[in-house]
Amino acid sequence: EPEVTQTPSHQVTQMGQEVILRCVPISNHLYFYWYRQILGQKVEFLVSFYNNEISEKSEIFDDQFSVERPDGSNFTLKIRSTKLEDSAMYFCASSVRDRRGSDEQYFGPGTRLTVT
Amino acid sequence: AQSVSQHNHHVILSEAASLELGCNYSYGGTVNLFWYVQYPGQHLQLLLKYFSGDPLVKGIKGFEAEFIKSKFSFNLRKPSVQWSDTAEYFCAVNTGRRALTFGSGTRLQVQP
Numbered sequence: 001e002p003e004v005t006q007t008p009s010h011q012v013t014q015m016g017q018e019v020i021l022r023c024v025p026i027s028n029h030l031y032f033y034w035y036r037q038i039l040g041q042k043v044e045f046l047v048s049f050y051n052n053e054i055s056e057k058s059e060i061f062d063d064q065f066s067v068e069r070p071d072g073s074n075f076t077l078k079i080r081s082t083k084l085e086d087s088a089m090y091f092c093a094s095s096v097r098d099r100r101g102s103d104e105q106y107f108g109p110g111t112r113l114t115v116t
Numbered sequence: 117a118q119s120v121s122q123h124n125h126h127v128i129l130s131e132a133a134s135l136e137l138g139c140n141y142s143y144g145g146t147v148n149l150f151w152y153v154q155y156p157g158q159h160l161q162l163l164l165k166y167f168s169g170d171p172l173v174k175g176i177k178g179f180e181a182e183f184i185k186s187k188f189s190f191n192l193r194k195p196s197v198q199w200s201d202t203a204e205y206f207c208a209v210n211t212g213r214r215a216l217t218f219g220s221g222t223r224l225q226v227q228p
Contacts, residue, residue, distance in 0.1 A: 003159075004159075031214060033214070033215075042218050042219065042220050042221070043160075043206065043216075043218040043221075044218070045215040045216060045217065048214050048215060055214070056213055056214065056215050058215065091160065093160075095214070103214075104150075104162045104165065105162075105214075106162075107152075107161070108159055109159040110159065
């Protein structure tokens with residue numbers, strides 16, 4: 001069964017450093033997402049991406065965040081200058097196109113980001 | 117903005133007991149509703165979803181959920197739980213835009 005993969009599984013970085021989290025969505029999916037879950041809190045939406053551009057983003061997704069699909073398979077989340085409060089589990093997801101938005105989002109296993 | 121509430125944070129049941137996990141959302145318009153499960157060490161997986169039609173939705177592994185529009189609820193049920201159902205369960209909603217809004221999750225522990 002096809003699945004979303006994410007690398008690395010755990011990333012430790014120092015405050016102020018840039019990190020890139022990588023995801024490989026399911027191959028025939030057209031929508032891509034990033035979510036995050038701070039320890040003990042809800043899973044929160046960050047951004048969705050379709051047709052090589054951001055289609056929706058939350059208030060959390062400020063100028064320090066960016067997303068990119070650098071090639072035909074990878075989908076990346078870049079955090080330019082990490083802060084302590086960026087420590088969280090970051091989930092990538094993908095879905096096929098459904099005009100009502102009711103399509104199932106398939107989630108990856110997550111990358112645990114620890115900012116020290 | 118929509119929000120999702122899950123009333124039970126931690127539920128402990130014995131095998132064969134019946135399960136009902138509460139989920140309420142706040143949004144006045146058309147919604148799509150989802151229940152996701154996260155087994156220990158695994159990623160989020162879809163259990164079931166509702167977007168139209170019969171308000172009683174059946175999902176995988178014997179789970180079902182009922183959408184009650186007047187109560188803004190989408191409770192998850194299973195008549196007889198198994199030890200393998202031990203997991204965290206998340207209710208989520210979207211409103212036509214694709215971003216999912218999640219509840220805080222319910223940790224279910226099933227004792228053999």
